[in-house]
Amino acid sequence: MTAYDDLMEFTRDTQALGQVAGRLGWDQETMMPRGAAPQRAEEMAAMESVLHARRIDSRVGDWLAAIDDKTLDAVGQANMRHIRRSYERTSKVPAALATRIAKLTSAAQGIWAEARAADDFKAFAPTLAEVIMLKREEGQALAAGGDVYDAMLADYEPGTTGADLEAMFGAMRPVLSELRATVRAAEGPAKLSGSFDEGAQMKLTRQLAKAFGYDMARGRVDKAVHPFSSGSGLDVRITTRTNESDPFNCFYSTIHEVGHAAYEQNIDSAYLLTPLGSGVSMGVHESQSRIYENQIGRSRAFTGWLFGQMKDAFGDFGIKDEDAFYGTVNRVGDGYIRTEADELQYNLHVLLRFDLERALMTGDLQVSDLEAAWNDRFEADFGYAVDKPSNGVLQDVHWSVGLFGYFPTYSLGNVYAGCLNEAMRKALPDLDANLAQGDTSAATAWLGENVQTHGGLYEPREVIERAAGQAPSEAPLLAYLKEKFRGIYGL
Amino acid sequence: MTAYDDLMEFTRDTQALGQVAGRLGWDQETMMPRGAAPQRAEEMAAMESVLHARRIDSRVGDWLAAIDDKTLDAVGQANMRHIRRSYERTSKVPAALATRIAKLTSAAQGIWAEARAADDFKAFAPTLAEVIMLKREEGQALAAGGDVYDAMLADYEPGTTGADLEAMFGAMRPVLSELRATVRAAEGPAKLSGSFDEGAQMKLTRQLAKAFGYDMARGRVDKAVHPFSSGSGLDVRITTRTNESDPFNCFYSTIHEVGHAAYEQNIDSAYLLTPLGSGVSMGVHESQSRIYENQIGRSRAFTGWLFGQMKDAFGDFGIKDEDAFYGTVNRVGDGYIRTEADELQYNLHVLLRFDLERALMTGDLQVSDLEAAWNDRFEADFGYAVDKPSNGVLQDVHWSVGLFGYFPTYSLGNVYAGCLNEAMRKALPDLDANLAQGDTSAATAWLGENVQTHGGLYEPREVIERAAGQAPSEAPLLAYLKEKFRGIYGL
Helix, strand or coil, rough: HHHHHHHHHHHHHHHHHHHHHHHHHHHHHCCCCCCHHHHHHHHHHHHHHHHHHHHHHHHHHHHHHCHHHCCHHHHHHHHHHHHHHCCCCCCHHHHHHHHHHHHHHHHHHHHHHHHHHCCCCHHHHHHHHHHHHHHHHHHHHHHHHCCCCCCCCCCCCCCCCCHHHHHHHHHHHHHHHHHHHHHHHHCCCCCCCCCCCCHHHHHHHHHHHHHHCCCCHCCCCECCCCEEECCCCCCCEEEEECCCCCHHHHHHHHHHHHHHHHHHHHCCCHHCCCCCCCCHHHHHHHHHHHHHHHHHHHCCHHHHHHHHHHHHHHHCCCCCCCCHHHHHCCCCCCCCCHHHCCCHHHHHHHHHHHHHHHHHCCCCCCCCHHHHHHHHHHHHHHCCCCHHHHHHHHHHHHHHHHCCCCHHHHHHHHHHHHHHHHHHHHHHHHHHHHHHCCCCCCHHHHHHHHHHCCCCCHHHHHHHHHCCCCCCCHHHHHHHHHHHHHHHCCC | HHHHHHHHHHHHHHHHHHHHHHHHHHHHHHCCCHHHHHHHHHHHHHHHHHHHHHHHHHHHHHHHHHHHHHHHCCHHHHHHHHHHHHHHHHHHCCCCHHHHHHHHHHHHHHHHHHHHHHHHHHHHHHHHHHHHHHHHHHHHHHCCCHHHHHHHHHHHHHCCCCCHHHHHHHHHHHHHHHHHHHHHCCCCCCCCCCCCCCCHHHHHHHHHHHHCCCCCHHCCCCCCCCCEEECCCCCEEEECCCCCCCHHHHHHHHHHHHHHHHHHHCCCCCCCCCCCCCCCCHHHHHHHHHHHHHHHHHCCCHHHHHHCCCCCHHHHCCCCCCCHHHHHHHCCCCCCCCHHHCCCCCCHHHHHHHHHEEEEEEEECCCHHHHHHHHHHHHHHCCCCCCCCCHCCCCCCHHHHHHCCCCHHHHHHHHHHHHHHHHHHHCCCCHHHHHHCCCCCCHHHHHHHHHHHHCCCHHHHHHHHHHHHHCCHHHHHHHHHHHHHHCCCCC
């Protein structure tokens, strides 16, 4: 056994234990009896402590020192890149600081939830200030003199900097804001109304999951409060939710999570339980969920097929034809909440958070000014005022649990999806004819071969560049959105 | 922190990780997608390896050496008894032997399953001989000059010896065999026939679980191929199964598993995630499942109530009244299979296995003679011949996975249930009036206070002795069975 073999064997066990911890998380949201929560917290903490001990295990340092990456093949070198990055990250952060962050963010999530329920930002502000202070300290340790926010981004999107995103998002904001205003001034498509049996929603949602290539033999669909995808390799489970008056929430949550899950399921099986065996970054992950959900799932062609399926499942539900249905699916509405936003407005929500959290990290924005900054920016971009903190600065859990640098990956994913969609459409000129039959196989196969199969083999931007044939840019997404929404709104 | 505090903190994490591994097992039997099996094997192996490393962790040896048990209170001393016993057991067995046993029994289970499917004992015999050889080697290491079979028993029922069981079972066998023959010669109650909707079975089975005090806020009921109970403390889950023609299988599997689960749920919450926080032995565990299932669940009083519930759920199903129903529930039938045996015959199946496995361990019986020995003994005790190995020596998985010393705990559990039932009936003279209303609360509260709450605080025999007010004996069980079955068969 070489040092590399030893390290990979150790890493394989760590990956397997990580999958176990992930499955506990799935169980907690779907199956766990409610009274089990205190015990589960101890079980999770014990698993976390096992995983942490493996991350700082001194043998890993010895193996890393003994391995000359240049003697390895491309897969070996990619494995080493992931393992070294993770080990160095852990080594840079003092253990005491990591413990303080873990304890604080665990408590902060509860404080945030209470403040949101009470619509009282001031009740959360001191805690948020503490979180920011500790996360900045962590960022400084990670950056080692470099940019603190870039160091945070690297946790979610290695290879992308704050400056990259500033340029990209800066180009997007005026276009999206103007398109949004134009669309909102026009007469929109009808809103869906009526009541849709939740059992029938779940039945159709399972059909949709299969239609998008989700392998049920290596996964399952359950209900949960928040839709999510969980696990890698041979056991990738998704959840969705139902609401009698809003079947689109169920269907598009499912398709979105199938995008995440299919990515995990379609990674080269040779990478199972190695660092290459899961999605390479948050942005690339989101590119898959978004292209499944939007560019494919909300396309004119696919919604035409879905219209028929919904009529079969629910009878006449008051939408007259496929064109009207396409409009209804893509209707641009009012709203304050990111997770409920339509395809056009979604990125405006993210851009706002990116600018604010970056300013919080640099110190250009203080927590005491955050609520006003949020409200001003929201009104500027959306044209109406935030009515209460739970519809504004308190709506997302992310900052309370210390996730800074995470929000922008949502929009980066949309940008990547735009690039991939352009290339995919070129490669598959007959795609719409297939989608109109509910057949997504050409699209999912193209994404499987060009993106998903690689897992962690390439760096995130390289994955997109190889698949799209050019460097990532916001231009395809913007062009796609303009064409789509001008068409729907007859502009 | 004292050495005891450190050891208990370490132990608490180990217990939590053990619960996680148990939950994976539950998931595998209930929720896991079938294609996930190869990955799950790696996840389980990684967990097992973490748990093993903790069992042999040298810090535990240091703590054990530093702790003077006499300075601790009763709970502390009981914790130390469990921890020392487990550590010493692990220390006594050479690591290489433990690995060989783990590998062999993992393969042997598959070989046994194939041999059973092919009804070919010879295909399994060489593997079984190997298992016995290694288990005997392990037993010798554990016994350190003492009785090998006693050392094996100690894994499941500390404090009980092969000689104890030989005396107890020796007194039971002629009585049971004679009662069996007498009953079988008489005209029996009607057999249940008809079709019973499986959805309605599950609905009623959940009612039964609640009626027996199972706390659904800290548990759940799912379907699985084999009924089981899993987990301790705040998360104790059970499974059952349905068969359209046999609702009793569903109901009494549920009640049996609720007996196991209620034991775990009712342990003093101060013992959560400590060595005292789960059932003290297999025998005491089985005493709870059996008394719930038989002495309470199959009593004349409770079946009277159940008859009404079944009529509500399924309409008229051809049994004329409560008395007839009581007979049908307790009907003594033909059969070869232990797990399907009625209350009267069940122990004869176990006594057979105890004598044979003990003889296998001492070397008085060779694997080459096992099938014949099984068949001879079966015909002597049951009055008819085994028709094929899958109905005989190949029916149980236990020996293939190295479980020697486990079988007798089933009958010991029945003996304990007999003792507890006698004491409980004395303490609760009005119990039948409650049971006739479907109200088991007096019985389950009595068992909760007198048995379950103690968890691992006392040694197994002491638990029963304290609750029953006298040393365990087979006499109450035999008297109960005689009275019950003579009554039902009008003898």
